[in-house]
Amino acid sequence: MKWKDVDYTPYTSTIALAPEEESLRQEDFIQKAAAVVREMSEKAGRVPTACVVTFGCQMNARDSEKLCGILSRAGYMLTEDEEADLVIYNTCTVRDNANQRVYGRLGHLNAMKKQNPSKKIALCGCMVQEVQVIDKIKKSYSFVDLIFGTHNIYKFPELLYMMLTSDKMIIDVWKDTSSIVEDLPVERKYPFKSGVNIMFGCDKFCTYCIVPYVRGRERSRDPKEILRECEKLAADGVSEVMLLGQNVDSYGKGLEGGVNFPGLLREVEKIDGIRRIRFMTSHPRDLSDELIELMAGSEKICRHLHLPVQSGSSRILKAMNRGYTRESYLELIGRLKAAMPDLAITTDIIVGFPGETMEDIDETISLVKEVGYDNAFTFIYSPRTGTPAADMPRSMSDEEIKEGFDKLLKVVQDTAKLSVAKYAGRVEEALVEGLNDHDPEMVTGRLSNNLLVHFKGGADLAGSYVKVKLLENKGFYYIGEML
Ligand code: SF4
Numbered sequence: 001m002k003w004k005d006v007d008y009t010p011y012t013s014t015i016a017l018a019p020e021e022e023s024l025r026q027e028d029f030i031q032k033a034a035a036v037v038r039e040m041s042e043k044a045g046r047v048p049t050a051c052v053v054t055f056g057c058q059m060n061a062r063d064s065e066k067l068c069g070i071l072s073r074a075g076y077m078l079t080e081d082e083e084a085d086l087v088i089y090n091t092c093t094v095r096d097n098a099n100q101r102v103y104g105r106l107g108h109l110n111a112m113k114k115q116n117p118s119k120k121i122a123l124c125g126c127m128v129q130e131v132q133v134i135d136k137i138k139k140s141y142s143f144v145d146l147i148f149g150t151h152n153i154y155k156f157p158e159l160l161y162m163m164l165t166s167d168k169m170i171i172d173v174w175k176d177t178s179s180i181v182e183d184l185p186v187e188r189k190y191p192f193k194s195g196v197n198i199m200f201g202c203d204k205f206c207t208y209c210i211v212p213y214v215r216g217r218e219r220s221r222d223p224k225e226i227l228r229e230c231e232k233l234a235a236d237g238v239s240e241v242m243l244l245g246q247n248v249d250s251y252g253k254g255l256e257g258g259v260n261f262p263g264l265l266r267e268v269e270k271i272d273g274i275r276r277i278r279f280m281t282s283h284p285r286d287l288s289d290e291l292i293e294l295m296a297g298s299e300k301i302c303r304h305l306h307l308p309v310q311s312g313s314s315r316i317l318k319a320m321n322r323g324y325t326r327e328s329y330l331e332l333i334g335r336l337k338a339a340m341p342d343l344a345i346t347t348d349i350i351v352g353f354p355g356e357t358m359e360d361i362d363e364t365i366s367l368v369k370e371v372g373y374d375n376a377f378t379f380i381y382s383p384r385t386g387t388p389a390a391d392m393p394r395s396m397s398d399e400e401i402k403e404g405f406d407k408l409l410k411v412v413q414d415t416a417k418l419s420v421a422k423y424a425g426r427v428e429e430a431l432v433e434g435l436n437d438h439d440p441e442m443v444t445g446r447l448s449n450n451l452l453v454h455f456k457g458g459a460d461l462a463g464s465y466v467k468v469k470l471l472e473n474k475g476f477y478y479i480g481e482m483l
Contacts, residue, residue: 022154026184029157030073036164037075040085050076051084055102056092058244058280059215060125062195063153064090067124069185070156078187083112086120091127093210095382099127103141110143120163122146124153128173129214132385142169149173150215154184175216190433192463193276194238198226198264199245203253204283206310207321207392208353210384211246220251223259227267234273237463240431241268243279249286262290269300275465276431276448278302284309284332285323296339303340304374304450307333308348312367313360316353319392326367333371344374344419344449351408352381352401354392361404365411374419374449375476376412380405416476423451423470427483430468432461445480452477 040048050071054064067088068078076086087109092098106121113119121144127133129149137144146163148156151174162170188194201216202209230241243264245251251261261279268277277300284307295301311317314325324332336343349364368376380401383390396404430445436454437444443457445468453468454477472479 023184026154026157029161030070030185033074033157033161033164036161040164041075047075047077048086049079049081049084050086050088051079051082052088052090053082053105054090055098055125056090056094058195058242059197059246060090060092061189062197062244063125063150065186065188065195066153066184067156068187070160072187073185074157074160082109083116085116085118086122088122088124091123091125093125093127093130093133093214093384095379096384097382099133102127103136106141106144110141113143120145122148122163124148124150124156126150126210126214130210130385134171134173138169138171144169147171147173151175157184188238190463191237193240193242193431193433194233195242195244196226196229196233197221197245198243198248199251202246203250204247204285204323205321207319207388208350208381208384210387213386215246218247218250218253220245220253220255222255223252223257223264223267226264227271230268230271230274234271239273239463239465240276240278241274243268243277245279246281247283247286248279249282249288249291260288260290262288262294265291265294265298265301269298274300276300276302278304278450280306282307284329287332289335292336292339295343302448302450303342304344304346304448305336306346306348307336309364309367309371310348310350311353311356311360312364313356316356316360319355320350320353320389326363330367330370342449344451345371346375346450347371347373347377349376349378349408349412350381351378351405352394352396354381354383354389354394356381356404357395358400358404361408365408368408368411368415372415372419373412374451375416378405378409378412413475417473420451420476420478421473423449423478424473425470427467427469428453429465430455430480432457432464432466434462435459453480454478455480455482457482 037048052064052067054060072078089102091102109121123144128147146159148159152172159172199218199220201218202212203218205212249261251264252259282305309329310320310322312326317325351361428447430447430453432443432445436442441456442454443461445453453470455468467483468480469483470478470480
């Protein structure tokens with residue numbers, strides 16, 4: 001279903017000639033866009049540049065890789081410089097300040113566009129799924145050339161072509177979709193590791209969260225398609241895959257054949273060349289004993305679990321509609337640790353949820369101490385229009401929320417330092433991700449438990465697995481020595 005339709009009238013003849021099968025059809029539009037980009041190139045005497053800026057989560061990062069893949073195939077040179085001929089903001093709307101950042105940066109892009117009127121600006125991602133955002137952009141940011149949503153990202157080649165051959169703002173945002181289109185080109189950030197979408201959307205409706213409204217209902221990809229993608233990645237030199245979904249533990253719901261998440265993992269494990277498997281995000285409500293058992297016995301599934309708790313107070317968890325209590329969460333953590341004593345656990349926590357008191361925050365603090373997280377991402381609650389929590393009354397002032405947040409943050413940092421300290425002196429296997437950003441004589445590697453280690457080495461090590469001794473604990477990372 002679409003709630004904002006693009007005016008296809010000027011393109012009727014082009015569209016009529018395009019193949020009907022969706023991936024073939026989009027391939028056809030990549031060729032059409034490439035012809036326009038070639039013309040631009042000849043006219044300007046240089047290759048046009050494109051810059052994709054990603055806000056938000058791993059799902060958006062993966063979508064951006066798809067956008068980059070299509071842009072590369074269309075003939076653009078990719079850059080990180082927003083002076084580019086085409087800039088795409090792949091937006092996030094989980095917190096209101098993410099939206100404000102985009103509006104602020106659009107102002108800068110407009111100034112650049114005034115210097116270079118042929119510059120094109122596109123917006124996509126979760127933020128543009130909100131009706132009021134589209135209205136605001138139409139009214140106050142009319143220099144934007146293309147807006148498309150999360151459900152039709154696969155149509156980007158077609159929309160790119162339309163944008164390049166039009167001088168009107170093109171808006172194509174769908175309220176929902178049931179389709180999943182495979183096989184579009186992807187430009188991976190790393191040659192040796194890749195995200196793989198296994199599902200889209202979410203059915204959980206946590207009361208603070210806008211994701212089910214902007215990403216739609218849960219849809220799992222066909223396992224055969226996922227395995228085919230993983231096999232292709234392995235053949236292309238990828239050794240680490242990250243299986244992505246808003247709630248990976250409920251993977252398979254609605255698919256024929258009774259496949260579930262552990263079943264999918266077992267199949268991915270069998271692929272030669274895949275040496276590490278990660279996944280994101282798990283939900284405490286759905287994480288099964290079958291998964292715990294599989295992880296504990298697996299050589300390939302990494303020893304890291306991101307398990308958002310959001311609050312340590314059962315009363316607040318209920319108001320959030322999280323579907324578990326403090327006690328059941330702690331009991332789950334107990335089972336995970338009993339099965340995998342070396343498992344690194346990280347989490348997300350919201351402070352200042354409507355109705356939350358300092359006593360609730362104290363309960364969260366005591367839960368953080370009890371679990372001993374390796375890291376926790378803490379956020380101050382930000383109301384999102386259209387979610388049930390946005391209409392719930394607050395019980396704390398901004399100052400009290402800030403005070404509770406700072407108290408929690410201190411405990412999170414102290415707990416993380418203690419957790420990370422226990423790895424000192426160990427020899428671990430690291431996947432080298434590349435040269436260190438600050439010291440060109442050092443490389444950065446990632447351990448199975450997601451901890452980063454920096455050690456002496458050259459760029460030629462990127463993508464290889466090496467043994468590293470963890471020497472100096474720097475709080476959230478180590479300085480090590482390659483053996
Ligand atoms: S599980 Fe809850 S927080 Fe996570 S995406 Fe779904 S609704 Fe949002």
